Amino acid sequence: MQNKxxxxxxxxxSIAPLASTSDAWISDVWGVFHDGARAYPAAGEACVKFRAGxxxxxxxxxxxxxxxxxxxxxxxxGVPRSAYDAIVTSGDVTRALISAWTGKPVHHLGPDRYLGTxxxxxxxxxxxxxxxxxxxxGLIEDDHETSDDYRDLLAAMRARHQPMICVxxxxxxxxxxxxxxxxxxxxxxxxALGGEVAYAGKPHPPIYARxxxxxxxxxxxxxxxARILAIGDxxxxxxxxxxxxxxxxxxxxxxxxxxxADGLDEAILARLFAxxxxxxxAALEALAW
Numbered sequence: 001m002q003n004k005x006x007x008x009x010x011x012x013x014s015i016a017p018l019a020s021t022s023d024a025w026i027s028d029v030w031g032v033f034h035d036g037a038r039a040y041p042a043a044g045e046a047c048v049k050f051r052a053g054x055x056x057x058x059x060x061x062x063x064x065x066x067x068x069x070x071x072x073x074x075x076x077x078g079v080p081r082s083a084y085d086a087i088v089t090s091g092d093v094t095r096a097l098i099s100a101w102t103g104k105p106v107h108h109l110g111p112d113r114y115l116g117t118x119x120x121x122x123x124x125x126x127x128x129x130x131x132x133x134x135x136x137x138g139l140i141e142d143d144h145e146t147s148d149d150y151r152d153l154l155a156a157m158r159a160r161h162q163p164m165i166c167v168x169x170x171x172x173x174x175x176x177x178x179x180x181x182x183x184x185x186x187x188x189x190x191x192a193l194g195g196e197v198a199y200a201g202k203p204h205p206p207i208y209a210r211x212x213x214x215x216x217x218x219x220x221x222x223x224x225x226a227r228i229l230a231i232g233d234x235x236x237x238x239x240x241x242x243x244x245x246x247x248x249x250x251x252x253x254x255x256x257x258x259x260x261a262d263g264l265d266e267a268i269l270a271r272l273f274a275x276x277x278x279x280x281x282a283a284l285e286a287l288a289w
Contacts, residue, residue: 006270007279016289019050023223024215028232029061031254032287036175039077043287047083056218058211059087062201064114064137064167066091086214090201091117094167097198101133110137136183137167146181147189154190163196174254203241243278251280252287
């Protein structure tokens with residue numbers, strides 16, 4: 001019987017002991033490799049070592065951008081390309097959902113820097129009031145806005161019964177030393193109003209299916225589910241998504257859930273994951289070898 005205080009989750013200093021149990025890792029990006037402003041060198045080094053030992057790593061990001069754009073960002077931050085084999089983003093997977101609306105008016109709700117999500121697609125952009133569907137990539141001024149700033153806009157969408165495609169299911173992410181709201185926060189607020197929302201990113205199945213396809217392509221064949229390890233800092237995205245996909249997971253502490261990651265202990269972990277049917281098999285304050 002599970003302890004009422006929560007499951008026992010070992011707190012590790014290194015992921016090395018788990019390397020031999022896996023042929024492939026599916027790893028989150030933001031919160032594991034960087035905080036949006038600076039890279040975490042130890043994470044890159046750990047992944048380079050895993051790959052040197054024959055492992056395969058596919059990065060899975062809820063970024064409302066293409067994999068190429070995320071790769072460029074990682075390059076800018078100094079994350080070595082030798083730390084991963086491939087990248088799939090929520091932006092990549094969501095393009096299939098957007099394509100289903102070809103020939104109908106589409107409104108982009110989000111900052112212009114995420115327009116790359118639509119590149120190459122046959123999209124007829126329209127004002128919000130005329131749109132058949134709203135594609136949400138984030139808050140327009142995400143450096144200071146919250147979902148409360150969109151209360152009237154979302155209410156008007158609901159009154160028009162406009163469906164939303166959420167490109168980034170994350171509620172918030174860590175950017176430097178603060179948290180900023182993401183498209184998932186607007187999607188959650190819209191669902192609370194009774195609005196219809198479609199997702200493709202974590203924790204939903206399509207992005208995990210694509211990650212496994214990429215692992216198979218890199219390795220020349222499929223990898224058993226038991227030999228894949230998911231790594232991430234989001235309980236409702238990375239850990240829940242891994243569980244839904246039948247994958248083991250490792251929790252990485254970040255400001256999303258732990259104030260002051262170096263204060264993490266097994267009691268905190270037990271509280272964080274109390275009631276979870278498939279908690280992570282281990283946790284680290286940061287990804288390291």
